Each structure stands twice: as structure tokens, then as C-alpha cells.
Amino acid sequence: MNTDNSTRELRRSAWIGLGVILVIGAFLLAALVVPARAESCMAKYTVGASETLQDIADLYKVRLRDLARVNSLKKPYRIEKGQVLCIPSKNSQSSDPTPGPNDGFTFDVSFLSTTFIIEAGNMPGRNTYYVILENDTRRIKAGMLRTANGGKVRMIFDLNEPMRSSKEVNVCLKNITSNASVCRKYTRRLSSP
Numbered sequence: 001m002n003t004d005n006s007t008r009e010l011r012r013s014a015w016i017g018l019g020v021i022l023v024i025g026a027f028l029l030a031a032l033v034v035p036a037r038a039e040s041c042m043a044k045y046t047v048g049a050s051e052t053l054q055d056i057a058d059l060y061k062v063r064l065r066d067l068a069r070v071n072s073l074k075k076p077y078r079i080e081k082g083q084v085l086c087i088p089s090k091n092s093q094s095s096d097p098t099p100g101p102n103d104g105f106t107f108d109v110s111f112l113s114t115t116f117i118i119e120a121g122n123m124p125g126r127n128t129y130y131v132i133l134e135n136d137t138r139r140i141k142a143g144m145l146r147t148a149n150g151g152k153v154r155m156i157f158d159l160n161e162p163m164r165s166s167k168e169v170n171v172c173l174k175n176i177t178s179n180a181s182v183c184r185k186y187t188r189r190l191s192s193p
Contacts, residue, residue: 041070041086053077058172058183060087109171111188114164116142118171119154123147129173131157132181135166145173 045056053073057064068077070088079085107120118131131142142157163169172183 042089043087045085045087047079047081047083047085049081051079051081053079054181055183056085056087058181059185062088107171107173107182107184109184109186111159111169111186114159115156116159116171117154117156118145118173119152120145120147120173121152123153128176130176131155132170132172132174133160133163134170134172134183135163135168138162144176 057067066088070086110117127147129145133140133142147153168187170183170185172181174181
């Protein structure tokens with residue numbers, strides 16, 4: 001009888017110990033999955049309707065993989081409207097030397113009434129880019145931009161009707177081979193009719 005009590009007490013102690021280990025393990029796991037610490041965020045961003053993680057990475061000029069990492073996102077990087085994301089600061093981004101879509105070149109856009117001009121410098125290699133315009137409601141391909149080795153490019157494009165009346169326009173250059181994109185937001189001065 002005394003042996004039965006000892007065995008029960010031993011089993012009870014083992015179950016309590018296992019429970020304590022599981023609770024501690026759950027807390028440690030939760031600490032690892034918590035989104036990035038506040039000091040590594042340069043901003044917080046609330047996801048809008050139909051936005052992708054790549055759109056937000058382009059907007060803040062951060063690497064997609066860094067944005068995903070600090071927000072503990074795994075492929076296919078699903079995000080939802082209203083979700084708050086940490087935008088990584090420059091010093092929290094990876095030091096991976098692999099060129100990203102924002103590396104190596106710059107571009108600027110000048111808007112006229114029915115056209116716009118893209119001037120780009122330091123374009124890497126011989127590449128072709130889609131020129132994409134976006135406003136609050138539309139996304140259109142305005143044309144293609146072809147580059148020579150490391151040179152400057154200046155091209156004029158028609159400003160399609162839906163974009164002529166937009167005050168804010170995102171202009172994106174999307175490499176047709178790698179799908180890497182660089183986007184810039186422009187605020188246009190609209191003349192009154």
C-alpha cells in the first residue's frame with residue numbers, strides 16, 4: 001500500500017513538472033515570435049485595402065525580406081487590411097550584399113499636362129522595365145523603359161486619362177526579368193479648369 005502511494009506521488013510530481021516545463025516553453029516560444037522590438041522600427045504602418053508587402057517595402061524603400069523578417073512573416077507573406085506592420089530602420093536591415101530592387105539607380109519624374117518624363121541614372125546593365133502608374137483606384141502600364149550599360153536614360157511617356165486628374169501618382173519601374181520594382185510617390189499640381 002505504501003508503495004502505491006509513493007508511485008502515485010511520483011507520477012503526480014512528474015505531471016506537475018511536465019506542466020511547468022510546457023508553460024515555460026510556451027512563454028519562451030511566444031517571446032521568439034513577438035514582432036520586432038520598437039527600437040528596430042523606424043515607423044508603424046497600417047495596411048490598406050489590396051496592398052501587398054512588396055508595395056509597402058517599395059513605399060519605404062526597404063528590402064522585402066527585411067520587412068517580412070521584422071514582422072515575423074513567412075512566405076507567401078499574407079497581410080490583411082488594418083494590420084499594423086513595423087517598418088525596419090536602416091540599421092536593422094540585413095547586410096546581405098545581394099542587390100535588391102532599390103540598389104544601384106535613381107530616377108525622377110517630371111509631369112506635364114498630358115505627358116511625363118522619366119530621367120534615370122546609374123541603371124544597372126542592359127535591362128527593360130515596365131513603367132507603371134498607380135493612383136487610389138487604378139494601376140496601368142504606361143510603357144517600357146530600356147537601359148544601356150550603366151548609363152542615363154530620359155524618356156517621355158503619355159499620361160493616360162485616368163492619371164491626368166490624379167493629384168498623387170505612384171510611378172514604378174519594374175524589371176521585367178527579375179520582377180524587382182522601385183516606386184516613388186509624386187504629388188502633382190493640378191490646374192483648375
